Amino acid sequence: MMLYQSSLALAVLLPAVACGTLGGLWWCGAQIPERAIARFAYVTYILMFAAVLVTWFGYAFVAHHPVTVPIGMWYHTRDFHFEMKLHADGISLPFLGMTALLVGVISAFSERYMHRDSGFVRFYFLLHLFAFGCMLLFSAGTFDLLAAGWELLGLTSVLLIAFFQHRSDPVNASLRVFATYRITDIGLLTALATMHHAVHSTEFEQVMPGGIAAVSGPQATVVLLLLMFAACGKSAQLPFSGWLPRAMEGPTPTSAIFYGALSVHAGVYLILRVFPLIEASVIARGVIVAIGALTAIYGTVVGRAASDVKSSIAHASMAQLGLMFIELGFGWTTLALWHACGHAAVRTLEFLRAPSALRDTSHIHSGAMGQLDATGRQYEKVLPTGVRTTLYRLAVERCYVDSVIDRFVHRPFLWLIATIVRIDHTLIGDPRDSTG
């Protein structure tokens, strides 16, 4: 195995080892000082970044083709094979580099931000698990492995939103996010089954040999729409966008890394990864552009009326993600890739500065010797008052998306459960009846 192949495997394994070590020590009752945890994390992420750089070097200057590390069969039956293969190319390497760099930055930032928090160990454990999930997702050479990273990302996201578990709001928000993720992950699982059925493999080279989709016609459309369904959940696209502002209940460093930098871009990565399939389906391209455009408008309108800085940034992120999906729909993959990387870096900085935003604004206003208008106010003034009022109302009500989902999905679902329980009690008897 070449050095750059080993370094790719090392980059993926390092956070897993860090996570396992920290979790094992905590389970055994070891009291680990904060400084030791933070230093351990520094070393892990410096090594991880170095390993990604070596892989990048190998890809760009030595191999001149995608770096693959075949690990073997994770498990297999007569008809089903779960191939383990790492793959680094021009799409995955920017995401891998970004993961190593930004998680390292967040780790350094959190040493002080989370100082003396009772959940310090838990925070770093989940951060390592998240890094492992990200590395697995972005370096996967098969869609099966990608799905494993995808699910890990979702799990850590939910656990970190509920990080301040002594308050009920973060707990409720995490449940909402979990429900959204589980529902949309059905799309990913079904897409995997479809790929297994159609191509008998989920390896990138088998599904898209030579960059051309192995499936075409309606099958390609179905696979892509299922993947888009999953991507909409992870990247907070309509109609699943409601969870993103609620996810801001987590600690600020995790908001930065999840909802500014990496997690929300997982959907963009997924669609980038299956780009040859997009080329095979006009319908899917149309759907991607439409969803992206609607989300971009929604995020822009709602974000302008957000009452707190983190929600405002979250909606801005949503709008940018919508634009990325439009770019993907139009086939501008390189633009989408750079847009995602740049956006991740900027948003991380914005989220990390968010707690100081009020002080910063106050300084800016004092420096300008008076109250400054909010950015973009001049464009708002062009609109007639009636339109502005309507838009404001729409923004405050979040374009009624949550109300519509509540009325037509959530409440009917609760009604269904209540009805089934009532019928069951009528037919079989009430279980609370003490006799039995």
Place this chain on the structure above:
Amino acid sequence: MIAFFESFGVIVNFVILLISALVAYGMHRVSRPFVHFAMLAVLSITLLSGYETWLGHPVSLAPITQSLNMSSFHTDSLACLFQLLIIGGGWMAFSMTPERERGRAYSSTGFICMALDLLTVTINNYAVACLTWMLTSLVLATRVNQAPELKPKSRSIWAGAFVGNVALLASLALFQSGNGGAAFMALLVAVAVRAGFWPFHRSAARWSSIAPTKLLTCAGWPVAIAVLLRFGTQLDISVFTAVAPYVVGFGLAIAFLLALLAMGEPAYRRKLGLLSSSHAGLALAGVFLPNPDGIIAAILQTQTAWIAISVCQLILIVCDARAGGLDNASKNLGLSGAFPRLGVGFLVASVALIGLPGTIGFCDLDLLVHAGYTTNKWIGVLVPCALALNAMSVVKLHARIFLGPVMPGMDVIPDALPRERMPITIAIVFLLLVGLVPGKWVDTVSLIAIEHPAFHEGGHTAEPNPELH
């Protein structure tokens, strides 16, 4: 020596457990070292007797025997895996029993039921399997009925045991009279009762909510799945394949229905009981899918769901013994602040149950979706939907119990004690380790599917059934 245990291991285990039951009955308070010693002995003998299976040389499923002799006992993959499940579950329950429940009566009943369960999953004689199954139900129902605090609540448990035993008796009588098809249908009814499928779910959920800790893992639905796998096709393979599409549909419908009922259930232990039955519905669907991957997924699903739900149940019992009145709480209990390790144990078990990666649950979900999709595309879509509903229930349950503000006075109560931490650790390590390196485990389980008569002459064809599309 290994050859001796291969031939007589099951009998030796049966005798050890019966002696343990007698000794336990003679003790005023059953000592924990004694329990550990007995369990260790039984586990070692099980591992020795099935050593060929673990080395990858399984004994294939033999034809059904009509008389009882030493060759009637099996050490094949099916027997070994389910024996481990029964012993592991029993050991975990004994270790985590709160001090207030250490009386001798439940201990001896627990040992007896474990012995009978081991016999049921290893014997290749249908009559004996039915009899041991019936006896377990009767012993448990009688024991619960004799406990003054449980008697008023045990009516549905008695009803379940009665219906199940009548179905098994009917199956046995029909089998003896040569009507294998009808015997198979009666067996399906008995499986439905044991697994707590609608309309028998009330009995299973009641058992889940009131069972004494030591008996909680006795007579579980995995035993029913094992019996179905071993005898289902041998009773009448043509009926087995003829009813397969309907049973798959029934299993999925039950999984959905019970998942929805679990979502609407406020009592925590009953909710877990309903979730368990919902997963049993998925396992049943897997057994009848016309694809060997379905059987592999069903066995993995059975193992994962049973271990995960047992861990969750036992952790709830332990928490209830410390905090008290979990079911009557009107808000989030925040027990994670006081019992972080119990909270993590519950979370890992939940994650395995809902099929997230890094746990064996991920493999069974993947295989079940694949096997379902190969049979019929809609099955491939419905399986993750049912699991998503279960996932929401179990995560909400975790949030309700372990998240939220810490209850006053809880901070002085200790987290998991060493005797509780050990079984939780072993269960978590199993769920994670087999999930991280599932190859060997899946290979062992695959042997059951490959040898299963459903995919040989007279059974399903290995190819997808076009009629199902």
